[in-house]
Amino acid sequence: MNKTKAKPTRPKPTQPKTKSAVRSSEKRAGAGKGQKGPGTSGGKLIADNRKARHKYEILDSLECGLKLLGSEVKSLRNGKCQLDEAYGRIKGETLWLVGCDIAEYPQATVWNHEPKRPRELLVHKREMARFIGKAKEKGLTLVPLRMYFNARGIAKCELALCKGMKLHDKREKMKKADARRDMERALRRKS
Numbered sequence: 001m002n003k004t005k006a007k008p009t010r011p012k013p014t015q016p017k018t019k020s021a022v023r024s025s026e027k028r029a030g031a032g033k034g035q036k037g038p039g040t041s042g043g044k045l046i047a048d049n050r051k052a053r054h055k056y057e058i059l060d061s062l063e064c065g066l067k068l069l070g071s072e073v074k075s076l077r078n079g080k081c082q083l084d085e086a087y088g089r090i091k092g093e094t095l096w097l098v099g100c101d102i103a104e105y106p107q108a109t110v111w112n113h114e115p116k117r118p119r120e121l122l123v124h125k126r127e128m129a130r131f132i133g134k135a136k137e138k139g140l141t142l143v144p145l146r147m148y149f150n151a152r153g154i155a156k157c158e159l160a161l162c163k164g165m166k167l168h169d170k171r172e173k174m175k176k177a178d179a180r181r182d183m184e185r186a187l188r189r190k191s
Helices: 019-029 050-055 070-077 106-111 125-135 167-190
Strands: 044-048 056-066 087-091 094-098 119-122 140-149 155-164
Touching (some): 050 155, 056 140, 070 106, 070 140
Antiparallel strands (some): 056 155, 087 140
8 A cells, every 4th residue: 555645735934025025126116216306206317407597597398208229228327418518409390309418338339329419309299389389489499407217217308498598687696596595594693
């Protein structure tokens, strides 16, 4: 008589999650480092055009997607982008970002991108029609304010419709800022 032993089934112990398991579940949920950012619900700032706020009066802004190559995205993740000389251009029914310098990604070798190539901006048709109508007015410029990754990890660019400031406008703005700063200091001293 041949008896086979049946293996006893043991209930699996309920163990608390390890630190690595908790971290991986947080990453999937979108929590963790780099989630605070550019005014939206999470995200990571890549580049900020601070000079634009000084040189131009911002009338309207629009969030745009970017049509990028793989090596460009890798370079953006490393923070290698400059918006100082960049501007928006309307060609037909599309918006283009011209002059934005995204550095080459060293590991891409042969399949690398041109650093200052024009990049197509992705915008909904309704927003595009409204924005193009305003942009064709005389004296208005399309300027990128910042570039960032949103909470889902998609590269976005905030494009603004701007009017150039004259020297006296800049001086007036600086005077108002100084006066406001002095008033705040005086109020803090009193309390």
